[in-house]
Amino acid sequence: xxxxxxxxxxxxxxxxxxxxxxxxxxxxxxxxxxxxxxxxxxxxxxxxxxxxxxxxxxxxxxxxxxxxxxxxxxxxxxxxxxxxxxxxxxxxxxxxxxxxxxxxxxxxxxxxxxxxxxxxxxxxxxxxxxxxxxxxxxxxxxxxxxxxxxxxxxxxxxxxxxxxxxxxxxxxxxxxxxxxxxxxxxxxxxxxxxxxxxxxxxxxxxxxxxxxxxxxxxxxxxxxxxxxxxxxxxxxxxxxxxxxxxxxxxxxxxxxxxxxxxxxxxxxxxxxxxxxxxxxxxxxxxxxxxxxxxxxxxxxxxxxxxxxxxxxxxxxxxxxxxxxxxxxxxxxxxxxxxxxxxxxxxxxxxxxxxxxxxxxxxxxxxxxxxxxxxxxxxxxxxxxxxxxxxxxxxxxxxxxxxxxxxxxxxxxxxxxxxxxxxxxxxxxxxxxxxxxxxxxxxxxxxxxxxxxxxxxxxxxx
Ligand SMILES: Cc1cc2nc3c(=O)[nH]c(=O)nc-3n(C[C@H](O)[C@H](O)[C@H](O)COP(=O)(O)OP(=O)(O)OC[C@H]3O[C@@H](n4cnc5c(N)ncnc54)[C@H](O)[C@@H]3O)c2cc1C
Numbered sequence: 001x002x003x004x005x006x007x008x009x010x011x012x013x014x015x016x017x018x019x020x021x022x023x024x025x026x027x028x029x030x031x032x033x034x035x036x037x038x039x040x041x042x043x044x045x046x047x048x049x050x051x052x053x054x055x056x057x058x059x060x061x062x063x064x065x066x067x068x069x070x071x072x073x074x075x076x077x078x079x080x081x082x083x084x085x086x087x088x089x090x091x092x093x094x095x096x097x098x099x100x101x102x103x104x105x106x107x108x109x110x111x112x113x114x115x116x117x118x119x120x121x122x123x124x125x126x127x128x129x130x131x132x133x134x135x136x137x138x139x140x141x142x143x144x145x146x147x148x149x150x151x152x153x154x155x156x157x158x159x160x161x162x163x164x165x166x167x168x169x170x171x172x173x174x175x176x177x178x179x180x181x182x183x184x185x186x187x188x189x190x191x192x193x194x195x196x197x198x199x200x201x202x203x204x205x206x207x208x209x210x211x212x213x214x215x216x217x218x219x220x221x222x223x224x225x226x227x228x229x230x231x232x233x234x235x236x237x238x239x240x241x242x243x244x245x246x247x248x249x250x251x252x253x254x255x256x257x258x259x260x261x262x263x264x265x266x267x268x269x270x271x272x273x274x275x276x277x278x279x280x281x282x283x284x285x286x287x288x289x290x291x292x293x294x295x296x297x298x299x300x301x302x303x304x305x306x307x308x309x310x311x312x313x314x315x316x317x318x319x320x321x322x323x324x325x326x327x328x329x330x331x332x333x334x335x336x337x338x339x340x341x342x343x344x345x346x347x348x349x350x351x352x353x354x355x356x357x358x359x360x361x362x363x364x365x366x367x368x369x370x371x372x373x374x375x376x377x378x379x380x381x382x383x384x385x386x387x388x389x390x391x392x393x394x395x396x397x398x399x400x401x402x403x404x405x406x407x408x409x410x411x412x413x414x415x416x417x418x419x420x421x422x423x424x425x426x427x428x429x430x431x432x433x434x435x436x437x438x439x440x441x442x443x444x445x446x447x448x449x450x451x452x453x454x455x456x457x458x459x460x461x
Contacts, residue, residue, distance in 0.1 A: 005269035005459050008033065008255045010242045010283065013041025014441055015433045016274035017228040017236075018070070018448035023455060024232055025073075031266065032232065033257050035241035039229045042404075042434075043441070045220025048397055051354055052347045053307045054220050055399035058338050058356060059083060060441035061212040066449050067442065074227040076217065083214040083322070087343040091324035092158055093332070093386065098317065098324050101155070118150035126189045135413045139177055140168035146190060158325035161335040164439065165303050165361025166407050167328070175412035179208070212442065214322075218346045221441070242283055245271050245429070253428060270455050274433040276300065277406060284429070291422055294415045298435050300403035302368050304359040306334075306376060308383065309341075309395040312353045316388025319353060324386070333367070334359045334379040337387075352394065357383060362407060372400075406435040430455065 007023055009016045012034035023030045038044075042056040060067070071080045091098040092113055102108035109119060128146050131137055139160060143152045152168060160168045164176065174181045183193030197208075217223035229236045242257045248267065256265045273280050277298040285292035312319075322343055325336035334357050341347035341354035348354040359379050360367045367375050376398065384390070419431050430451055437447040 004029065006031070006267065007270040007272065007455060007459075008253075008266055008268040009272045009274060010245075010255070011041065011274035011279075011433065012036075012039040012225065012229065012236055012238070013274055013433065013444070014043055014225055015444045015448050015451075016041075016272065017225050017232070018066075018445050019272060019274070019432065019452045019455070020232060020235070021070075021228045022449060022452040024235065026452075026456065028456070028459070030232075030235060032236040033240040033242050033255070033266075034236065034238045037238050039236065039238065040222050040225035042401075043221045043225055044399065045222035049395055050349065051307075051309055051352075051395055052220050053354075053397060053399075054216075054222075054340070054356070055305055055307075056401075057221050057441050058340060059214045059216045059221070059344070060445075062215050063208070063212045063440075063442040064446045064449070066445055067215070070224070070228075070445070074224075074231060076223060076227055079217040079219060079223050081216055081218055081344055083216070083343040086320050086339075087214050087322045089321035091321055092154060093324055093326045093330050094154060095330075096386070098386065100321070113154055114150055118148055118154075121148035122151065126191050128189065130184055130188070135172070135174045136410060137173050138169055138410055139171045139173045139180075142173040142180070142184075143168065146184070153329050154327050157329070158327045158336065161328070161358075161361055161363060162325045164407060165301055165335065165358060165363075165405050167362045170362055170407060170409050172408055172410045172412045175416065176408035214343070216344050242275075244286070245273075245283055246286075268428075270428045270430070270459065272430040272432055272451060272455065276403065276433065277435045278403065280431060280433075284431075287426060287429075288422065290418065294418045298412075298415065299362070299407045299409060300405060301362045301365045301407065302360050303401045303404035304367065304372075304375065305399045305401065306357040306359060306379060307340075307354065307395070307397045307399075308357065308380065308393045309348055309352050309354045310389055310391060310393050312351055314389055314391035315353050316390075317386070323355070328363055332379075332382050333364070333375070334382065335361055335363065337383060354395075355383070355387075361404070368402075405439055408435075408439075428458065 007030040009020045009032045012032050020030045020032045044055040046053050090101045092101055099113035102111045125146055143156045156168050160166050183190050187193030187196050240257045240259050244256050246254045248254050253268045253271050254265045255268055277295040281292045281295035319339055319342045323338040326332045338356045340356050357379055432451045434444050
């Protein structure tokens with residue numbers, strides 16, 4: 001069902017573009033305004049000297065059937081690629097050695113990544129009760145209580161750095177890992193809950209993050225936002241920075257944006273914001289002082305993404321995995337590295353090996369105060385030692401994200417509740433994007449579908 005109501009989406013990242021696309025396909029009148037001169041938001045792919053560098057997300061997880069649907073609708077079947085088999089193998093650094101993360105009970109009992117004490121501690125998990133702290137529990141508290149401190153230090157700490165560029169002591173288990181939290185709430189434990197929830201998930205056709213397949217595109221992650229934009233045509237305006245949204249006397253919204261030197265205003269029945277929280281504070285702040293406060297409190301740590309390419313023959317470490325993550329306890333100056341050219345085709349020619357390193361995040365936000373070249377040299381030296389590389393890289397390039405990924409920190413539930421109330425009190429305004437409902441590309445796509453449904457429901461009342 002369509003309507004003649006006008007929908008304005010602010011931000012052409014994957015969240016905004018996916019919602020706009022779904023609404024457009026259903027015949028709704030939708031316009032996307034994007035401040036930059038390119039689409040994709042955090043998704044950025046560049047080609048440099050025949051190397052393909054994804055400067056934001058390297059891949060997504062196929063957690064929802066909507067991803068395949070988009071690929072088919074947009075004729076991207078030839079571009080779509082799954083990570084090769086090596087992509088399943090992940091390493092963790094401990095005592096200067098890379099240890100494969102165990103993926104089955106036999107490999108778990110054999111691994112040297114965890115001590116025997118830590119392995120036995122895991123067996124106690126089904127017998128551990130719930131915490132009284134409920135919502136106000138960090139992922140660190142939750143995991144230490146259920147699985148033990150060593151599991152926190154050598155599995156969860158590096159994992160959280162890999163997903164959020166975050167720290168488990170700061171992230172809320174309920175908001176940042178809602179499925180994990182729900183396993184304890186619904187089934188009383190993680191092991192029992194995982195087994196029981198598999199059956200439930202099969203029915204909903206959703207795929208858990210642990211078993212979802214990793215995907216990208218031959219020409220990099222930018223392929224998806226660019227294909228959506230092509231379909232939307234002149235419904236996407238780049239170089240259009242939204243400065244404010246105001247209610248009009250007629251009861252709809254005026255969306256004012258800067259296009260070159262001129263200020264223009266569009267009238268809209270529905271406004272969907274998918275910009276980062278700190279940008280949303282500027283656009284909607286005047287609606288409610290409390291809204292600005294909640295939006296501005298969401299922390300986005302800085303991340304430096306470093307791309308290093310070497311001759312493959314110069315890399316002593318066997319390249320048979322996705323890459324490795326570094327626990328904070330190992331005291332290195334970067335969070336981990338993805339072996340980019342190993343998992344996806346087309347990243348470099350066969351004779352080279354391309355790697356993506358991540359520096360900073362909440363763990364080491366202070367790196368921005370150091371001279372950038374010193375930061376890069378330090379990470380490079382450590383990386384080359386771990387990877388047994390004794391040669392200069394053939395290419396070094398980088399991308400600095402001053403505000404990379406929103407942290408769903410302790411107390412995040414207060415923000416979530418406030419945003420829900422704000423939307424109820426201001427019919428027609430929707431606050432979306434990666435600070436609501438998950439930061440991964442897969443979660444952003446899933447939430448974009450939910451938001452599209454909510455918008456359709458409102459317009460068809
Ligand atoms: C370095 C890095 C690595 C990552 N790695 C992964 C990964 O491997 N896998 C994964 O699943 N996820 C990863 N993520 C997370 C994921 O990429 C993002 O959470 C997701 O792409 C966010 O999409 P979004 O549309 O919600 O927001 P964004 O991509 O931030 O898009 C918001 C858009 O709004 C625009 N905007 C802002 N202000 C205005 C304004 N006033 N007017 C108009 N437009 C405005 C911005 O320019 C931007 O284009 C990574 C993120 C980063 C930064």
